[in-house]
Ligand code: SF4
């Protein structure tokens with residue numbers, strides 16, 4: 001079953017959670033990072049071979065890229081998607097997780 005929420009006024013609202021970031025499209029501008037208030041995103045680096053590595057890696061870095069560091073923190077607000085000029089992110093609804 002898909003998780004759905006309500007606005008404060010009781011209207012249905014569908015959270016769309018971040019699912020992936022296309023490392024080829026992303027330019028590592030950091031705009032999405034700045035608007036996310038839930039510590040979901042993490043700036044990393046991409047090598048010439050397309051491998052994602054830490055920013056301080058000794059490997060030769062081709063560019064910076066945004067990654068999903070803490071995906072479980074996402075509340076599905078969509079703010080990161082609205083500021084991305086490269087349409088690099090994919091968002092979607094999530095299934096309700098069974099309680100432990
Ligand atoms: S949808 Fe909202 S909470 Fe999730 S990563 Fe984007 S800005 Fe952060």
Ligand code: SF4
Nearest residue numbers: 026027029030032084
């Ligand atoms: S806003 Fe888009 S292009 Fe910029 S870092 Fe985030 S995903 Fe990459």
